[in-house]
Amino acid sequence: MADETIALFGIGSTNLRSALGSPGAGLRGDVHVERTRIDDLIEQVHGRLETLRERAGTIDAVSIACAGLIDGGTIREIDTPDNEVVREIPLGPAIEAESSLPVRIENDCTAGALAEWVYGRGRGHDSVVHLTMGTGIGAGVVDRGHVLRGAAGHAAEVGLLPIGPEERSSSGVPGAWEAYCSGRGIAGFVADLLADESRETALDPEGLTSRDVFEAAAAGDRVADDYLDRIGRYNAAGIGAVVNAYNPGLITVGGGVGEPNFEEIVERARPRLADYALPEVPPIRRTDLGDAIGLYGALAPHAMRSGVEATP
Known part of the structure; x- marks a missing residue:
């Protein structure tokens, strides 16, 4: 649905960005940026999700663009800023269980391409x-x-x-x-x-x-x-x-x-x-989507599914 409210996350090795969005209207409100806590990632995302839910009142789904190797809802590998590798973070299943919301996770590079296709220079x-x-x-x-x-x-x-x-x-x-x-x-x-x-x-x-x-x-x-x-x-x-x-x-x-x-x-x-x-x-x-490209990439599949005219 075009008026769905989606909790969006862009997770990199260094920074974690979060915002609210809807398929037709794009990002809504400010983008929050904080340092990524890879060793405590599930709790970090859950905490930000609760803050977003308090702001929005109702959230229909969670969509995440994340660095590293993604398999379904699990982060198989992600690098830390110190060039260490953390493996097997069941982020999707954990957030689904804690929030009772559907969770979608996409590799950040793929999300970037989706963002360009729907919201950026790739249109047309x-x-x-x-x-x-x-x-x-x-x-x-x-x-x-x-x-x-x-x-x-x-x-x-x-x-x-x-x-x-x-x-x-x-x-x-x-x-x-x-x-x-x-x-x-x-x-x-x-x-x-x-x-x-x-x-x-x-x-x-x-x-x-x-x-x-x-x-x-x-x-x-x-x-x-x-x-x-x-x-x-x-x-x-x-x-x-x-x-x-x-x-x-x-x-x-x-x-x-x-x-x-x-x-x-x-x-x-x-x-x-x-x-x-x-x-x-x-x-x-x-790209003209800047640091928010991961958030737009997390939102893009919802826009594609709903078939709305997407607005950056």
Whole structure:
């Protein structure tokens, strides 16, 4: 129903966002942001749900977009900010039992693609890929209203596409795209280069972050600029592989690395994209849904089911 009230959650490794929404009207009221307590996630979500229920009076369902590997209502794996892995959190069944409400949980990258399809730049396109470039790299794919999930719900793990030398890896995959071009990957890759090369630069490998690299290049550091060019070559290979695999009509980009550095990332990759992509490279756009994309992605399936004209 278009006037349903849905409790929405966007759960990342670092932050947990929550809000109320309805399929036709989009988000209603303010978005609440707090640090994610992965070790106490069920109680954290339940507590926020009770607060939302007090505000709304009546809630019809709970919908969650969550980082990590999702199987039905269970979080099979989720990373902490310290790069540890927490496994087997039965979030959906637990919240259903405590609240007596139906609960839907979607992987955050898939939710991002759904958000673009219903509320964002993907409206009017037959096929949309949303790239989330943050601590890691992931994607969601929506084709003619259908979500690509795979046999176990792990389709579009594009960050594990092998596009670089095998010296660096992610999740055991040598040469993985995210080992070079995610937030964690950029920091590690550049730190390794600094250790191997003797070059004059303001970059300090100790405690280096991806933001440091982008800021140094913007300030005119030639070494940082050179390293971002190398990273741009890997991004061209990764984006080209996505184009070859899914032939999307649109690619949108978000995430803690992809959104703030969108122009820098795309412009460094663009001259080389034709070398890696067989189909025509589609438009590549920065998401306009911002940090709320997970909440919109959690709401999108309800809008699709109700068939209403969705409003961001």
